[in-house]
Each structure stands twice: as structure tokens, then as C-alpha cells.
Amino acid sequence: MGTHSRADRAYDIVLFGATGFVGELTAEYLAEHAPEGLRWALAGRSAEKLAALRERLPGGEGIGVLRADVSDPASLRELARQARVVATTVGPYITYGEELVAACADEGTDYLDLTGEPEFVDLMFVRHDARARETGARIVHAAGFDSIPHDLGAYFTVRQLPEDVPITVDGFVRASGMFSGGTFNSALTGFSRARQTAAAARDRKRHEPRTVGRRAYAPVSAPRFAKEVGAWALPLPTIDAQVVQRSARALQRYGPDFRYRH
Numbered sequence: 001m002g003t004h005s006r007a008d009r010a011y012d013i014v015l016f017g018a019t020g021f022v023g024e025l026t027a028e029y030l031a032e033h034a035p036e037g038l039r040w041a042l043a044g045r046s047a048e049k050l051a052a053l054r055e056r057l058p059g060g061e062g063i064g065v066l067r068a069d070v071s072d073p074a075s076l077r078e079l080a081r082q083a084r085v086v087a088t089t090v091g092p093y094i095t096y097g098e099e100l101v102a103a104c105a106d107e108g109t110d111y112l113d114l115t116g117e118p119e120f121v122d123l124m125f126v127r128h129d130a131r132a133r134e135t136g137a138r139i140v141h142a143a144g145f146d147s148i149p150h151d152l153g154a155y156f157t158v159r160q161l162p163e164d165v166p167i168t169v170d171g172f173v174r175a176s177g178m179f180s181g182g183t184f185n186s187a188l189t190g191f192s193r194a195r196q197t198a199a200a201a202r203d204r205k206r207h208e209p210r211t212v213g214r215r216a217y218a219p220v221s222a223p224r225f226a227k228e229v230g231a232w233a234l235p236l237p238t239i240d241a242q243v244v245q246r247s248a249r250a251l252q253r254y255g256p257d258f259r260y261r262h
Contacts, residue, residue, distance in 0.1 A: 006084050006108065011041045011064055014083035016100065017090035018042035019049040022114060022144075026089060031057040043079055045069040070096045073103070080107040087112040087143075092189040093120040101128050101139060108135035116146035116239045117190050122200040126207050147243040150262065154244045158254055166257035171244070172229050173236055173262070216248035216258040236262045 015030065017023040019042075027042060034040060041064030042050045050067070054060040066082065068075040070090060080086060080103040090096050093115040104111040105128040115121060121141045132139050142148075154169055161167055190197065218241035226233040241262035248254035 009084045009109075010082045011039045011084070013038065013040040013085045013087060014043050014064075014066060014079060015040065016043040016068060016079065016086055016088040019044050019046060019053055020089055023089040024053065026087065027053060027057060031059055031063070040064070041066050041083075043068045070099060073099045076100050076103045077107070080104045080109040083109055085110040085112065089114055091115060091117070093117050094123075094189060094193070098124065098127070102131075105132040105135060105137050105139065108137050110138045110140070112140050112143045114144035114146070115141050118239045118242060119190070119193055119197040119200045121239065121242075122197075122204040125204050126200075129207075142239055142243050146238060147240040150240040151243050151247055154260060155247060155251075155253075158248075158258075163253065163255065165255055167255045168259045170226070170228075170233075170261045171240075172226065172231075172233060173240075211249045214249075214252070214254075214256050214258075216245050216254055216260075218242060218245040218260045218262065221261045238262070 013030070015023060015027055018027045023044070030038075030040060042054060043066040044050050045067065047065065047067045050065045054063050054065055057063060066079055068079040070076070076099050080100070086100065086104055086109055088097070088100055088111070090100075091114070093113060094117050097113065097115065097120055101111060101124050103109070124139065124141070128139065131137075142151075150171055150173065154171060157169055158167060220235045220237075220241075221233075223232065223234045225231075241260055244260045244262070248258040248260065
């Protein structure tokens with residue numbers, strides 16, 4: 001466990017990056033839906049913006065404010081010490097994310113992010129998984145549109161099917177809406193780092209335990225006309241298929257031979 005036990009933490013949840021686009025949406029949701037008695041705080045680099053956001057939120061007088069900056073590792077350590085769970089919306093994560101993961105891993109603080117960046121996820125596993133296991137910290141990536149709908153959708157589907165048989169699932173995604181600036185920036189960063197992403201994936205494969213007696217894989221398929229949905233299906237180059245594959249490797253319910261295409 002980290003230097004402070006979970007029972008001594010000042011806050012149940014700290015939302016880091018609260019004044020950004022997604023951060024504000026998350027703060028508004030928490031303010032409206034948090035259970036009674038939840039101790040939570042807004043965190044970011046601008047105390048003035050945090051205070052202004054708190055004033056706009058219902059019940060804002062009961063919400064804490066913490067100043068922390070990705071360029072100041074000590075501030076991130078202090079943030080992690082005060083929280084049972086840290087949720088962060090500060091990306092691109094490959095640029096701004098590692099110091100907070102390291103702080104949470106060291107302090108035994110659970111961590112959530114919204115990343116869709118495979119390189120970041122793989123690097124964090126290699127560099128910080130062992131320490132997180134020592135302290136009891138749970139490091140959870142891709143806890144937003146990447147990749148909860150797809151991961152839970154695949155799991156729901158599998159649970160409707162027979163057990164202990166080979167299973168093939170094709171996931172079709174259709175969405176509308178605009179990218180936030182942060183999402184667009186993360187996407188551009190990812191496309192510019194194809195070589196580094198591939199290297200991180202190989203490194204993780206060397207460190208990750210192998211699945212024994214079962215297999216789960218997520219091949220990239222070719223474009224095709226999918227009769228089952230009456231439309232052309234193109235392979236979606238996001239992290240979601242990798243997340244589904246890792247869930248399938250972790251849970252016996254996916255059967256002895258599981259394939260997922262996204």
C-alpha cells in the first residue's frame with residue numbers, strides 16, 4: 001500500500017482536468033448524480049478556473065478544489081495521496097499521462113482515464129503494472145467511449161451464447177457527433193507514432209503472461225459488404241478491439257477460442 005491508507009484519504013474521487021471539455025461534462029454529471037456523502041474534488045492547473053467551475057455546479061460548496069499540474073510531479077503525488085480514485089481527462093496521454101499513472105501506482109490509488117492510445121496503455125503496463133500490484137492500485141485505461149460500449153457489448157453478447165464453445169463476434173459501430181479538441185489531438189498524435197506504437201505492443205507482449213489452453217484474438221479484417229447489417233463494413237483502427245481481446249483472455253466465459261472483429 002502507498003504511504004497513506006485508503007481510509008485516510010480526504011476524497012473518494014478526484015477529477016483531474018476538470019476544466020477541459022470532457023472534464024466539465026464529467027464534473028456536471030458527478031454533481032448531479034453523485035451519491036449522498038461522496039467526497040470528491042476538482043483538480044487542474046488553474047485554481048481560478050476550478051473555483052469558477054465549482055461555483056457553477058449544483059452543490060458546489062461541498063466540492064473540493066486541488067491544484068495540480070502535469071509539469072509538476074510533486075503536485076501529482078500529493079493529488080494521488082488525497083484520493084481513493086483519480087479520474088483524468090488530460091490528454092494526449094502519451095504526452096501528459098505517465099507521471100499521474102506512476103503517482104497512483106506508488107500511492108495505491110485507483111486510476112481511470114479516457115485514453116484511446118494503444119502506445120500509452122502498453123507502456124504503462126510495462127512500466128507500472130508491477131508497482132501497482134504491490135500497492136493494490138487498479139490502473140484502468142480506456143474507460144470512456146473508448147472502450148466501454150464495445151467491451152461491454154461484446155461481453156453481453158458472449159453471455160447470451162453457449163459456454164465452452166468457439167465464439168466469433170463481429171462488432172459494428174455507427175456513431176455521429178464532433179470530436180473534442182483533445183480527442184482530435186490524441187488521434188493526430190497516435191497516427192504520427194505508428195512505429196513507437198508497434199514497438200510498445202511488442203514490448204508488452206514480452207512482459208504479459210500468455211493465455212494457456214485458450215486463445216482470444218482480434219484480427220484486422222478487410223473492408224467488406226456485411227449482409228447482416230446491410231452496409232459496407234470497414235476495419236475501425238481504434239483501441240477497442242484490443243480491449244475486447246484482453247477481456248476475452250482474462251475471462252473463461254469467452255470460451256476456448258474467441259475471435260472479435262471491430
